[in-house]
Amino acid sequence: SDLMLELEIDLEEAYLGTSREIQVPRHETCGECGGSGLEKGYGKDLCPDCGGDGRITHTRRSSFGTFSSVTTCRRCKGTGEINTHPCSSCEGKGVKTLLDTLKVEVPAGVSDGDRVRIKGKGEAGTGGAPPGDLYVEVRIREHDTFVRRGDDLLAEVNVSMAEAALGTEIDIPTLDGVEKLRIPPGSQPGTVFRLRGRGMPRVNSRSTGDLYLSLNVNIPRKLTAEQRKLLEEFHRIESQGKGGGGFIHRLRKAMRPQS
Ligand SMILES: [Zn+2]
Ligand SMILES: [Zn+2]
Structure with missing residues (x-):
């Protein structure tokens, strides 16, 4: 089946394109136990909780009669067997997870969410089916400036x-x-x-x-004495240049006694 992984890169890497090595998990049948999960020379034991039945019957008596309900055994998950001697190589799981290192070529100009496909590097197919493809989804980190x-x-x-x-x-x-x-x-x-x-x-x-x-x-939040002086001077010249400038200036001028 196909496998999907995420790869996070910087905007600079997306700009130039990049080549990254990633680790891809691969599940393989344990060679020590052949997938059984059992230590060599041991078999599975009957589950003591359910006696090998896989189910547990609960009985409740009341004045209305006897009620019984059946649940799946939690300890053996319904298999009726437990593994008291797990394989030390795979911890009883029967499979081992290996990490393959693969090179991913990320093209220049890649966008957030783009997927790079690597053919045949997905999960192994079951029953002789060909392996799926690996898709690497590119995530681009936010940039401070852009x-x-x-x-x-x-x-x-x-x-x-x-x-x-x-x-x-x-x-x-x-x-x-x-x-x-x-x-x-x-x-x-x-x-x-x-x-x-x-x-x-x-x-x-x-x-x-x-x-x-x-x-x-x-706009400066604070002015030195010199800056203030120069800006006030600038303001004065600017006001004159406008021939009196804004409304307030014209109002003041109009209210001034005529000479
Ligand atoms: Zn059981
Ligand atoms: Zn094993």
Whole structure:
């Protein structure tokens, strides 16, 4: 029959493709006891709880008469026999679990939930049937920086208030290293930069998704005395530049005594 295993990888590994060794359990008949689960030279014993019957009869008497019910013997599970000399090699189970090491090739661009099939490496067939296939289901761990949407990657980048206004060049993360991105002067918070072809590769294809970077503009939570002075100066100039600026300014101007 077919066998399914899970393999957890990082987004970087999904980006580049990876080759991983996994351990696959395989059940094999115990060679020591030939599957009987008995130590050499011993046989099974009659179950003392049910006397070999496999069933236990419970009888209850009451003023209405005698009632009896039959249950399966718990000790021998209804077989009537118990194994008092279990095979030391398989602990009486008759089968041994071995671990096979297999190599799994995970293709670049693999998605969470994709399955890699390895033919003939499933569980052994019974009664001479061919073995099933092994399916390795790929799980991709969440990434600290990137969110994946199909073949596209999404991330946030941060600049200061002044950098957004003046423009700058920043280092941006990609899945295979750091790159430069030019932030043009006057960039607004929430602006999304699209880098074509810098997303995830597509399995069995030469095309790739895109990388979307959303711009965060950090407003300072605390100002030094100098920063405050400069910002107030900036604000004053900005207000003048607007010719009085907003509603409050116009209101104040209107209420000022005319000279
Ligand atoms: Zn029994
Ligand atoms: Zn055994």
